[in-house]
Amino acid sequence: MENEKHVSKAVISRLPRYYRTLRQLAVEGVGRISSKDLAAQMDLTASQIRQDLSCFGGFGQQGYGYSVDKLIVELERILGVAASQRAILLGVGNLGRALLRNFDFSFCGVRPVAAFDTDETVIGCDFRGIPVHALRELERLCELERPDIAVLCVPSDATRPIAERLVRAGIRGIWNFSNESLREDLIGVPVENVHFSDSLMKLCYRIKDTDPFEFGE
Amino acid sequence: MENEKHVSKAVISRLPRYYRTLRQLAVEGVGRISSKDLAAQMDLTASQIRQDLSCFGGFGQQGYGYSVDKLIVELERILGVAASQRAILLGVGNLGRALLRNFDFSFCGVRPVAAFDTDETVIGCDFRGIPVHALRELERLCELERPDIAVLCVPSDATRPIAERLVRAGIRGIWNFSNESLREDLIGVPVENVHFSDSLMKLCYRIKDTDPFEFGE
DNA sequence: TAGATTGTTAATCGATTAACAATC
């Protein structure tokens, strides 16, 4: 349907940041912005922004720039973020709870519809209106609710088997917070593995060269 | 001190993944591995792995490959992950608690030493041995404990002011989980902004092209 | 020794930047 050129991974990984930045600008009441100003704000080049956006179409106007609201709508369409994807969450431990209670799913156009756990003490609870079911109900509930996305917050050893169960149950994508990485080629649906430790290690790497006693530059 | 060539961002962002993968191999009892086998496992090319590692030295052996244990030690040195960095955590809400209770800081060679909040009901509690102090004690405790890293789990509007306070108090790097991105150039120390939503949006983008009814390829 | 595999150099490929005509 869409008339998109080939879109590189580098471009795709910048799209969410464009979207976040523009949403923020909208909140601040900014109605339009040039690639130059947006670049300054995001620490990119104006060229890169224009090049990136041109993968998907021409959304700007010569001599004027881009309408912030219009660009937000376009990015929502491009990212598929307005599609109202339905999500289920597996594993209602500390992290699962933190996500259910705090994470703004709607910002990404995602709606959590159910959670699952094996712990009897948490089954039957609800978090912000999302009920926690017994894991054994997974297939039945998937049939009923037809979720698109699974949020995986289960222990490492449960990750792989549950992922396979989810795919059999018709899940279309997995957002994986467990320590066990899932290999997309083995799972068969898109997977985003989230590893907190990666960014902490990168931070450690970058701190390494700074002076612990504040004498250096 | 070290004899490193210029190391690109692309290489740095792969280092944590090398480290995780090798740690996993060690757990599985694998003692040595060739760039070819590691590449297959990580979905990279052997060339790229050898090229990446050669930024830091020659750790392999012709005809043999790499010793997993030796490479782990080298990566720990390269990443600065064995430096036993001291961390404090700000904002003991759901996410802060989840990190204190569940996150394996020691995997990254980081040791949490204190947490801070403004909520009187949580001040005085401890999580896995980490005491929660009143935020007003921050400067006093920093003087005492000399933390290297701050883990920021505070609300958006508190992020910027607290970050500046932390830098004044001698913090060397910020691991920022708040929704408010921190600009490194304005803060003055290395910052890693963690945005859960970015990976969820990328997942939505990639799901977009798959068929919701399982008829397509 | 023969086979395997490294580290490195050269070749290719892709991504970013620069430049500019088009035009609002």
Next chain:
DNA sequence: TAGATTGTTAATCGATTAACAATC
């Protein structure tokens, strides 16, 4: 109209891949 800024083409830069001599 004159000034500003886009979308796109061309030039540059950097990163990945391929090839291979060195050597365990």
